[in-house]
Amino acid sequence: MSKLLEVKDLRKYFPTRKGILRRTIGHVKAVDGISFDVERGETLGLVGESGCGKTTASRCLLRLISPTSGSFTFGDEQVDLAKLTPQQMRPFRRRIQMVFQDPQSSLNPRKTVGDIVGEPLRVNRIMKRNERQVQIVELLESVGLKPQDMRRYPHAFSGGQRQRIGIARALALNPELIVADEPVSALDVSVQAQILNLLAELREKFQLSYIFIAHDLSVVKHISDRVAVMYLGKIVEISDARTLYQSPKHPYTEALISAVPLPDPKVQRKRELIHLEGDVPDPSQPPTGCYFHPRCRYATDICRQETPELHEIAPGVKVACHLSETLELQGVS
Amino acid sequence: MAQPLLEVSNLKTVFHTDGGVVNAVNDVSFSVERGKTVGIVGESGCGKSITGLSLLQLVPNPGRIEAGEILFYRDDVNEPLDITQVSPRSELMRQIRGNEIAIIFQEPMTSLNPVYTVGDQIAEAIMLHQEGERSSLARFGLQTTPKWARERAIEMLARVGIPAPEQRVDEYPHQLSGGMRQRVMIAIALCCAPALLIADEPTTALDVTIQAQVLALMQELQAEIGMAIMLITHDLGVIADMADKVVVMYAGRVVEKGSVEDIFYNPLHPYTRGLLNSIPTLGGSQQKMLPSILGTVPHPLALPPGCSFQPRCAEQMPTCEQMPELNTIDASKNRTDRNERHAVRCWLCEEKIDVETA
Numbered sequence: 001m002s003k004l005l006e007v008k009d010l011r012k013y014f015p016t017r018k019g020i021l022r023r024t025i026g027h028v029k030a031v032d033g034i035s036f037d038v039e040r041g042e043t044l045g046l047v048g049e050s051g052c053g054k055t056t057a058s059r060c061l062l063r064l065i066s067p068t069s070g071s072f073t074f075g076d077e078q079v080d081l082a083k084l085t086p087q088q089m090r091p092f093r094r095r096i097q098m099v100f101q102d103p104q105s106s107l108n109p110r111k112t113v114g115d116i117v118g119e120p121l122r123v124n125r126i127m128k129r130n131e132r133q134v135q136i137v138e139l140l141e142s143v144g145l146k147p148q149d150m151r152r153y154p155h156a157f158s159g160g161q162r163q164r165i166g167i168a169r170a171l172a173l174n175p176e177l178i179v180a181d182e183p184v185s186a187l188d189v190s191v192q193a194q195i196l197n198l199l200a201e202l203r204e205k206f207q208l209s210y211i212f213i214a215h216d217l218s219v220v221k222h223i224s225d226r227v228a229v230m231y232l233g234k235i236v237e238i239s240d241a242r243t244l245y246q247s248p249k250h251p252y253t254e255a256l257i258s259a260v261p262l263p264d265p266k267v268q269r270k271r272e273l274i275h276l277e278g279d280v281p282d283p284s285q286p287p288t289g290c291y292f293h294p295r296c297r298y299a300t301d302i303c304r305q306e307t308p309e310l311h312e313i314a315p316g317v318k319v320a321c322h323l324s325e326t327l328e329l330q331g332v333s
Numbered sequence: 334m335a336q337p338l339l340e341v342s343n344l345k346t347v348f349h350t351d352g353g354v355v356n357a358v359n360d361v362s363f364s365v366e367r368g369k370t371v372g373i374v375g376e377s378g379c380g381k382s383i384t385g386l387s388l389l390q391l392v393p394n395p396g397r398i399e400a401g402e403i404l405f406y407r408d409d410v411n412e413p414l415d416i417t418q419v420s421p422r423s424e425l426m427r428q429i430r431g432n433e434i435a436i437i438f439q440e441p442m443t444s445l446n447p448v449y450t451v452g453d454q455i456a457e458a459i460m461l462h463q464e465g466e467r468s469s470l471a472r473f474g475l476q477t478t479p480k481w482a483r484e485r486a487i488e489m490l491a492r493v494g495i496p497a498p499e500q501r502v503d504e505y506p507h508q509l510s511g512g513m514r515q516r517v518m519i520a521i522a523l524c525c526a527p528a529l530l531i532a533d534e535p536t537t538a539l540d541v542t543i544q545a546q547v548l549a550l551m552q553e554l555q556a557e558i559g560m561a562i563m564l565i566t567h568d569l570g571v572i573a574d575m576a577d578k579v580v581v582m583y584a585g586r587v588v589e590k591g592s593v594e595d596i597f598y599n600p601l602h603p604y605t606r607g608l609l610n611s612i613p614t615l616g617g618s619q620q621k622m623l624p625s626i627l628g629t630v631p632h633p634l635a636l637p638p639g640c641s642f643q644p645r646c647a648e649q650m651p652t653c654e655q656m657p658e659l660n661t662i663d664a665s666k667n668r669t670d671r672n673e674r675h676a677v678r679c680w681l682c683e684e685k686i687d688v689e690t691a
Contacts, residue, residue, distance in 0.1 A: 049540040050511075158629045188376040189567060193611035193625035200622065215540060222613030222623065245615060259545035261570030263612055265593045268573045275549060276542045278496070279510045332616040 002076070004177060004209050005061070006037040010070035010082075012056050016284055028284045030056040032233035033070070035310070038177065043203065043210040045224030045241065047217055047256070051280055053233040054213045058179045061211070062096055063089050075176065094124060097170035101182035103162030107154040113140070113165055114150030120172040139168040142205070143198060160191035167198065171206065179211045184219060196223055217260050221245055226316075229253050232283055232291040235310055239317035246331045249319040251296045254329040262332070272330070290322065298323055337406060338528055338561050339365040339388070340413070344401035346380075346387045355633045357383040357396065359585035362659075363578075365529060368555070370562040372576030372593070374569065374608070378630055380585040381565045385531045388563075389430050390421035407433065408528065432462040435522035439534035441514035445506040451517045452502035455489055455524055456482035462525045489520040494550060512543035519550065526558050533565045548574060569612060573597060578673065581605050584631060584641035587659055591675030601662065601677040604642045640679070652680045 013027040031053040038044050046054045060067040063081060071080045074092060081092060097120075100106035107116055118136045121127050127135060137147040143164040154162055163183060170178055180199070184192040200223060202208060214220050220227055221241050228238040229252065237250040248254045258274040276295045281287055287294050293303040302322050310320040321327070346358035358380045365371050373381045386392050388403055403416040419426045438444045446454060456478040463485075478486075483502065490498035493516040506514055515535065522530055532551065536544035548571065555562055564575055572579055572593070579596040581589040581604065589602040600606045607626040628645045631637055637644050643653040657680045665675040 049542060160629055188630070189569070189608055190376060190611050190626035191629060193613075193623040194627075196613070197622050197625055217541065218613045218615045221615060256541060257615065259541040260615055261545075261548070261568070261574040262615060263569040263573050263597070263609065265573040265576075265597050268570070273545060273549070275545055279512055279543070280540075 002040050004038050004040045004042075005072060005074050007061070007072040008035050008070060009033045010035070010057060010060060010072060011068045012053075012060050012065065013068045026284055029233050029286065030283065031060065031067075034228075034230070034233075034235045036228055036235065036238055038209050038211060040176075040209055041203070041207055042226065043212055043224045045220035045227040046211060046213045046230060047215065047220050047227060048230035049215065049256075049280055051232075051283065052230040053283075054230050055181055057230075058098075058181055058211060058213055062093075062098055062179060094120075094173040095175050096177045096179065097173065097175040099163075099166050099170050099178060099180040099183045102186055103154075103159060103166050104186075106166055107162060109154055112151055112153055113145075113157075116154070116165060117150070117168045117172055120169060124173065126173070135172070139171055142171065142202070143168045144194075158191075159187050160194060163187060163195050164198065167195075167202070171202065174206070175208070177209045177211065179213070181213045182215070183212075185214060185216060192219070199223060217245075217256060229256065232280065232286055234291060234320065235318075236292065236321070237317075237319045238310070239314075239319075243317060244331075246333055248329050248331050249313060249317060249324045249327075250292075250321045251298050251323075251327065251329065252292050254331070255295075257331055290320075298327060336367045337364050337404075338367045339406070339563075340402070340404040341384075341388070342402045342404075344384065344387060344403065344417075345399045346383050346392055346396055347399045348396045350395065350634075353634045356585050357633070358387060361401075361580075361582070361585075361587050363580045363587065363590060365561045365563055366577075367528070367561055368559045369577045370555070370564055370575050372572040372579045373563065373565045373582060374567065374572055374579060375582035376567060376630055378584075378633065379582040381582050382533055384582070385436065385533050385563065385565050388416065388529075388531060389434055389436060390416060390419065390426050391430075391436075405429070405434070428462070431458055431522075431527070432525045433527055434529045434531065435525070435527040436531040436533065437515070437518045437522045437535050439537050441511065441518045441538070442506065444518060445514060447506055450503050450505055451490070451509070452483055452486045453478050455486040455502075455517070455521050458521050459485050459524050485524065486520075489524045490517070492554075493517075493520045493523075494546070495520075510543075511539055512546060515539060515543075515547055516550070519547070519554070523554055523558065523560075527560055529561045529563060530555075531563045531565070534567070535564075536571065537566070537568070544571075551575070569597075569609065581608070584633070584636060586641065586678065587676075588642065588679070589675075589677045590659075591662075591665070592673060595665070595675040599675070601675075601682050602642075602679050603646045603648050603681070607645075607647075648681055650680065655680075657683060 010031055011033050012031040013029050015024040016026045016028060018025045048054050059065045067082050071082050073080050114136050117139055118132050121132050136150055140149055145164055184195050212223055224241045227241050227244045228235050231252050237253045255274045255276045262268045278295055289305045290303045290308050293299040308320045308322045310318050312318050313324055342362045344358055344361045348355040348357055361384055375381045387398055398417050404413040405416050406413045459482050487498045487502050490501055495501050495516055536547050576593050579593055580587055583604050589605045600609055610624040611626060626645055639654040639656050643649050657678050659676050659678040662675040668674050
């Protein structure tokens with residue numbers, strides 16, 4: 001497999017301002033130096049609690065917001081997207097597409113489904129009108145909608161169907177990478193399974209790569225080949241999905257896994273649960289040392305003073321924890 | 334045998350809309366025992382929230398409870414009270430709401446008043462119910478919270494695990510995080526030590542680690558006060574963690590109910606089985622495809638004939654055009670408590686029972 005995307009030390013700081021002059025008094029480090037890569041045909045899951053920077057990171061990758069620093073090289077050409085001007089960025093926008101969380105607010109209610117799905121084709125002047133119609137029908141069929149649906153408006157569809165429309169739109173330009181930001185969290189359980197299956201099926205069919213952002217660990221496990229766990233703007237652990245869930249190496253990953261209630265009463269009630277105290281700290285005033293130490297039950301002196309780097313402890317397993325060698329953490333088998 | 338606290342039988346809540354009549358809650362029966370947790374599961378639009386609101390006579394317009402009984406066994410009264418017979422605006426209903434039956438909602442930001450401090454909001458519930466006296470000044474917000482109510486509010490905040498309650502009591506909801514807000518909601522709900530807590534998707538808007546904290550807190554307080562919980566959720570993991578009994582709803586009706594073991598280890602209705610299969614699991618090996626339920630929930634104004642699940646059901650047969658009854662399963666007929674029996678609304682199981690008895 002070849003690398004499709006390589007992110008190096010991506011940072012996004014939002015200034016906090018105060019007073020009449022709106023002077024910058026500090027920064028919220030929404031994304032604080034993350035590095036990862038995505039192989040072709042791979043799904044990388046990005047998990048973390050709200051406010052950990054997973055959405056900000058994805059928006060940077062699409063250049064919807066400009067990163068503060070860092071680089072991300074994309075495609076065979078190895079172009080660093082972070083340095084491109086908006087004009088130079090345009091051809092790359094076709095190759096990276098996004099699926100949003102809320103299908104209600106990401107579809108224009110005054111356009112027909114055909115217009116919504118065909119808009120990327122129209123804007124990029126890829127096809128003539130009549131060719132476009134054929135393509136739209138094909139796209140709708142590939143996501144499980146009917147050709148006649150193209151004349152209807154988004155309100156006439158259920159949540160799951162709307163998400164299918166959003167996916168069809170993302171597929172229109174035949175992208176290489178799809179960034180899906182919480183694509184199933186607004187959906188009901190039975191519909192969620194349909195959309196997950198659809199995404200998996202499309203990945204095979206069109207040879208897509210996904211960056212799949214979600215807060216639901218079981219959903220991420222199901223769809224991802226590798227998983228990155230984020231906490232306060234940093235990646236604390238990244239490894240292949242199975243290893244991560246079976247033997248987590250970072251105490252935060254362990255706590256996250258432990259917090260997910262398993263749909264099996266006997267197992268769930270016997271589990272030894274790790275309860276994290278308190279909330280995620282304010283990202284404008286992160287703790288010293290390891291950001292997780294105030295909530296970590298294994299924290300020692302070194303954790304309070306020094307920030308651990310993300311380092312490789314086994315092939316494909318990277319973790320940012322001082323104690324990763326000594327800790328025996330529990331996962332789910 | 335656990336004592337019943339609430340017995341709902343054949344409850345029917347109907348919305349008369351311009352487009353037609355929606356039977357949001359249709360012939361729903363279940364019971365809640367003292368100190369126990371009943372989980373109500375279903376997808377959006379299945380009527381689980383309206384069931385919860387019906388118990389408090391809080392059904393929004395144009396909804397009305399049209400049939401059925403909600404028998405509430407109050408602490409000091411021998412005769413059960415039928416809540417459906419009480420006027421929603423009556424003084425009696427007000428006494429029950431918040432005091433004997435409390436409710437917490439999914440989104441704490443929208444259920445808390447943004448212009449009052451959390452302390453005032455907790456104190457409001459305490460003053461309304463605990464001392465009885467309501468001064469007209471307090472009603473218009475002209476009277477400040479008396480000291481004793483404020484102290485009770487601080488006590489409640491400490492009890493739900495909010496650090497530095499003396500400071501937090503004077504803060505506004507926007508200053509608190511989502512998990513803290515939900516704790517404040519729980520503090521408001523529990524300040525009068527209700528006999529029943531209705532929790533409508535209490536953790537859906539929260540992160541998993543915060544969800545775990547809130548669920549643990551609810552279990553702790555339940556053991557302490559001995560209240561019953563009616564937990565409305567779509568998350569089967571939460572149900573597995575919390576519930577003693579489970580009611581599965583689909584399109585306004587109960588399709589299956591039973592003990593938590595019945596539902597998770599011996600699910601009989603195809604919908605229950607479909608739901609259980611369609612959730613991705615944390616453990617075990619990775620499956621390629623999730624077994625999903627086809628199609629979507631039917632529109633409430635255009636329900637299919639017979640069993641509402643029939644168009645999506647993999648095991649559909651001609652008899653499904655008629656509505657099956659909610660029948661007790663043979664194997665659980667011997668359970669002493671009538672309310673604890675495993676019951677299912679499906680023709681497939683009907684046949685199973687027939688074969689066994691014949």
